[in-house]
Amino acid sequence: MTKPVQERRITWTKDNAHLLAGYRDEPRVDMGSILRAMRRQAPLAIICALTGIVIAVLMILGSLPRYTAVETVLLDEERAELLNEVSPLPNAVWSDTAVQSEIEIIKSRALAYQVVDLLNLDEDADFLSPPVGATQRVLGLVSLVTDPLARLLTPAPPAPSASGSDESESGGGTAVELDFNLDVTDRDRAVQILRDRLSVSRSGRSLVIEIGFTDFEPRRAAMIARGYGWSYEGFQLVTTNEIAAKAEGWLRERLDRLEQKSMEAAAAVQEFRATNDLVEVRGNLLTEQQQSELASALMNASANAAEAEAQLESMESLLARSREGEEVITVPFVEGQFGAGNEALRRDYLDGRLRYRRLVTQFGPDHPQAQQLKSSLDLLREAIEVELEQATEAARVSYLMSRSREESLRADLEAITGSSDTAVALRGRLQQLEAISETYAQVYRDYLARLEVATQQQNFPIAAIKIISPAEVPKSASSPQKKAMLFAGMLLGGMLGVLIGAARELLPKPIRTVSTLRQELGLSCVGLLPGRKSLDDRGAAAARSRTLERLAQACEVNLKSPGGLLVGIAPLSSGLEDPTALPVALAAHLSRNGARRVMVIHEDPAHAPASSESKDGIETVSLPAVLDSWSETKSVVGGQGFDFGLLAKHLRDEFSFVIVALRPISEASRSDPHAWAYDTTLLRIPWGQVLPGFLTDALLDHPRFRDSLATTVLEDAQLATARRYMNRGSYEELEINA
Incomplete structure (x- = not known):
């Protein structure tokens, strides 16, 4: 029967029990050993921490104080939208990528050159040759040893081959040599110093950019920070004007070419019309106008013929019903209205029938007056039937005339639409030339509008940034940071002491x-x-x-x-x-x-x-x-x-x-x-x-x-x-x- 598994303790060191108690090899966590090791190595850690503090103190004493001035710039969205209204190319929205691009612009050498030229820093000897502290001197002595070793380990650049030089010489006048001045001047050294001491950061997730500059002189630090703000604002204005000027030049060049192309296309249309005798009436060609009128007349004739046919069928139906003995008292004419005679017969017939019904109701059908009225009604019915026959013949004649007009118009339309393929090709070519001419005209109008906008933007003195906090003269030094350096020295020294102590404890004692x-x-x-x-x-x-x-x-x-x-x-x-x-x-x-x-x-x-x-x-x-x-x-x-x-x-x-x-x-x-x-x-x-x-x-x-x-x-x-x-x-x- 197996015993339950017992919990084993993990040991930090090898666990050997006393010989009298027997040997025990199960692992365990010996907190006493850990605490004793910490107690043994605590003096070493304290000594290393104090050494780190002493080194930090020496570095603080050997470092020259530096001052940092900060200029705060806001990327103004409202100004950017105002620029979008007058810009030929819409500006990008201030996204994270756009803000980072603006930060890189501030860090660029181009802006640094503008600051140097603005403040004449290349002529300032104190700026080009800053004071050096004891710490920097020590680091310089170290670099005297490490730099030769680094140069020794760095492979030499490949030498140009003789064949390449021969080819350049054989080229004669065809080869173009670009003369780049690669000598380092005071202006270049001033730019390098500016970029080394410049710090640009974004304030959180906002559109605020902080431009900081560190220098040994507090007033010069504030002056250079403000110079960066002014140069950045001027850089945006100049860049906007340059873009607008380049856009204007390009647009003018394109407009000249488009104007010539548009005029040539319009002249080609007019020449083609004159050559092929294509006369335009009210915006359409003559053949197209005739075809349109014939088609419209044909549609009206077809509608009239259908109406006449319907009237004829109605008349014939009424006439057939009348001949079969059915009482018909309405006789419509072709125009769809009743004539005066037909209306009188209809009225007399209706009055006689009303009186006849009254007499029959009162005295019966055999009454003499009733018999007389019945004879009158028969005569009126015969007269109406004769009128109906005449109206039917008139409707037939109207139908035949409408039908004949429809056939005549259809034949004319077929004659016009059935013209030769040459005429169709001419019309197609004319439409193509007109489309080309209209396209050139539309593009010319668009470019002309863009040229007007670009011209307006050149004289639009607004940048998409705003300086909200000008740099002030710093009152206290930003470096060396004494508390941070002391804490870092103590921390690093203590960590080094802990590592050395751990190594001493882990090594055989x-x-x-x-x-x-x-x-x-x-x-x-x-x-x-x-x-x-x-x-x-x-x-x-x-x-x-x-x-x-x-x-x-x-x-x-x-x-x-x-x-x-x-x-x-x-x-x-x-x-x-x-x-x-x-x-x-x-x-x-x-x-x-x-x-x-x-x-x-x-x-x-x-x-x-x-x-x-x-x-x-x-x-x-x-x-x-x-x-x-x-x-x-x-x-x-x-x-x-x-x-x-x-x-x-x-x-x-x-x-x-x-x-x-x-x-x-x-x-x-x-x-x-x-x-x-x-x-x-x-x-x-x-x-x-x-x-x-x-x-x-x-x-x-x-x-x-x-x-x-x-x-x-x-x-x-x-x-x-x-x-x-x-x-x-x-x-x-x-x-x-x-």
């Missing part, structure tokens, strides 16, 4: 704590021996006494009875403050106030006294003296050869502890040269001078010394620095601060 030896290398360590720099530390004496006591205990643990113990004590490397102090101090602890005999043997005669010394049970001698004395003794006894084992046994029998102060093991010419001289070994490690890898390699090179190693000691320690590498509240820290 020398051995400075007991825990490093115990946890990372697995070596026993009795503690720290304070160096000279830690003598004033309140825990130095206690730490030294405690470490020496532990070192003595480590030796006494290995003491076997009977016989003494040979202790080899050697530094890891050279560089200890006092190589003889520790053996002598350890001997004093091991003697226990003279209760034990202790000998201190120095391998290096320079560290031993000239002759053997004995004090409080402690005898100090050099190793060569011991060897010489032992050789003489053996020779007296009868000598069986030089035996180091017998010498060691003799020393054990004579002394309780024999401390052999060896040279640094890293400087030994061969591995373990004095292995006979120790039963147990002590290693002196210079505090903060060697890396863990160096110690490991040195012990691997001296296996006998390593196998007999009882413990180690960190010598010449700086307790104030060592505390920064210890865990706060750890046993090691409490021991030092006790």
Whole structure:
């Protein structure tokens, strides 16, 4: 059954637990290590920050004050619209691109030349040769070294080929050589200085442009800033006039050509009409006029014929109904009106029929008056029928006449429209010539109108900008910016210190704590021996006494009875403050106030006294003296050869502890040269001078010394620095601060 996954902590450094607690390889975030690293490197960061502040102060003191004057210009939309009304080419709307274009115009060399000429800056020696501060001088000295290197690394421009020069010479008079004056004059240098010190920016998203100029003289800075405003306004006026003048010249040239073309086109039309006898009446040609009139008459005749045909059909229908016995009392004429006789018959007929109906209603149809009225009505009906027959014949005659007129007009129209193809081609060519002539005339009128507008614009003294805040003489210097430079120096220096400190923490660190030896290398360590720099530390004496006591205990643990113990004590490397102090101090602890005999043997005669010394049970001698004395003794006894084992046994029998102060093991010419001289070994490690890898390699090179190693000691320690590498509240820290 699997266990639940436990949360792992991420470590900033390698996590090795104490040997007694076992090895632990799970990662974790060691905030204590991070805080200790910050505490250790804080002085470095502070020193770098203070160095940055000092450099900033030096730069401020070595820099000359500069003053910036600002001229504020508004891109006026209302004036731009007014210019659009009189401009032959409409101006662009003030978009972001247009505003950026105006900024580039202000930065241009053309405008800078105008400012130079306006203020005569090329004749101002102070402007052309500004004062130089100490900071600039230092930078100039640096450039004296870097510029030659840059020129050395810059490839030379390609030389012109001989063939090219020969070709130019062979060209003779056909080749045109342009003489460009590329020499740098005072005017050019003044322009370059102007552009280097000029700053142009847009105020937010508005149409306001701020023109700033920086100079060592406040009044000159304000004067040049105002000069830029005036020059920019004049530049727009001149540019507008130049555009209008160029447009006018071009338009006049085009108008001359268009006038000639228009006159030639009109003359061609008139000549073609006269040649082909094409007479125009009321805006149309004669044939076209006749065709139009015949078509109109034909349409009227067709309408009249249709009307006559309808009347005829109506008359014939009425006549047929009358003959079939149907009562018909209306007889219309061709003109659509009733005649006087027809109207009288109709009225008499209607009156008689009304009386007849009354008599029949009162007296019946057989009444004599009713019979008489009926006879009168029959006669009237016959008269109306005769009138109807006459009207029908008249309608037929009118219809035939209308039909005949329609056919005659149609024949005439067909005769006119059915003319030859030559006439059609002539009319088409005439229309083409007229179209060309009208086009030239229209283009000429348009260009003439544009010429009038361009002429008006040349004398229109309005620019599309407005100066809303003239530059004033600055009262305070704009640079050097003291607060910003101090803050930047402190920030950059502090960041550099943090980077250096981080690099120091990430790189392998020398051995400075007991825990490093115990946890990372697995070596026993009795503690720290304070160096000279830690003598004033309140825990130095206690730490030294405690470490020496532990070192003595480590030796006494290995003491076997009977016989003494040979202790080899050697530094890891050279560089200890006092190589003889520790053996002598350890001997004093091991003697226990003279209760034990202790000998201190120095391998290096320079560290031993000239002759053997004995004090409080402690005898100090050099190793060569011991060897010489032992050789003489053996020779007296009868000598069986030089035996180091017998010498060691003799020393054990004579002394309780024999401390052999060896040279640094890293400087030994061969591995373990004095292995006979120790039963147990002590290693002196210079505090903060060697890396863990160096110690490991040195012990691997001296296996006998390593196998007999009882413990180690960190010598010449700086307790104030060592505390920064210890865990706060750890046993090691409490021991030092006790």
